[in-house]
Amino acid sequence: MNRVLSAGEVADLLPEPTEADHKYTRGTVTLVTGSSTYPGAGVLSVGGALGAGAGFVRFAGSERAADLVLSRFPEVVLAPGGADALVIGCGWDESLRDPARQALAEHAGPVVLDAGALLDRGLRAEVGTPAVLTPHPGEARRLWEQVGGGGPLPTDLTEAARALSGATGSTVVLKSARTLVATPDRVWEYRARTAWPGVAGAGDVLAGVIGSVLARHWQAQTTANLGDVVAAAVWLHGEAGAHAAGLTSAGAPTHPIRASDIIRGLAPAWQSLPRG
């Protein structure tokens, strides 16, 4: 049976900062996202990282995206430097490969590979640390062909996520209305409470959220299971989408949203976590 995190379990996995914390202890994230072809994906992934609690966010995508990121989020740093977690690939084109390889060469922590980056064999091979791959069903099929899965990818989402994780040795986040997080030996599930978050850019926000939550755990050297940590990030993003769409309680009327609204939904989703 797939593991479903309770809100209480998510609260434990997403701790509030303490007095002793500062920008570096709360997790640092570098995003190599937002090519000049898809600069908006850089903005959305950065928004996800900032909204999920990281203390320090660096951006290493295209110049065009960097201008947009800074105009929207002046707290983001363009100067190079180390980070606890890397997010690579949202809004991918080939021009991001060199900055991605450079960031990976100097990196020891977890890496999120999204979009075109998760389908880049060379880049996958260069990730020496825990990798999290975040395919949508189309990317999942292409990834399966690449890793020589043999036969079609299982149509059952749980089996598909498990198979991809086994074949890649990575944590796989298979995204849809039901999002499955699979490690080679276990599967977690988050079922969206409304379908409105199924819009362009929502996955870019998710990649930033996952990177942010991973950075915090890596920096704090927690013993939490990687699948639990990623599943908590998926929960936060999913609930942010529900809040953004107006779903305050079961059956409440909802409305259309855009991916940017999910970033704004991260605060109420976080506030909804039971504390103490």
Ligand SMILES: NC(=O)C1=CN([C@@H]2O[C@H](COP(=O)(O)OP(=O)(O)OC[C@H]3O[C@@H](n4cnc5c(N)ncnc54)[C@H](O)[C@@H]3O)[C@@H](O)[C@H]2O)[C@@H](O)CC1
């Ligand atoms: N504002 C922006 O800059 C945005 C940039 N984006 C970027 O655009 C690039 C291309 O991404 P796309 O996903 O559009 O294109 P892809 O070429 O990666 O995937 C499209 C293919 O996947 C299939 N597919 C997608 N979602 C599916 C689902 N839920 N179920 C079944 N099949 C599905 C489609 O049928 C299609 O065949 C990525 O780098 C992405 O990050 C998108 O995230 C949209 C927003």
Ligand SMILES: Nc1ncnc2c1ncn2[C@@H]1O[C@H](COP(=O)(O)OP(=O)(O)O)[C@@H](O)[C@H]1O
């Ligand atoms: N029907 C749906 N209901 C709720 N969420 C959905 C639905 N379809 C897709 N999503 C979510 O939207 C996001 C889409 O990600 P992705 O396909 O990578 O889009 P993009 O590349 O445009 O950001 C994922 O987080 C996925 O879980």
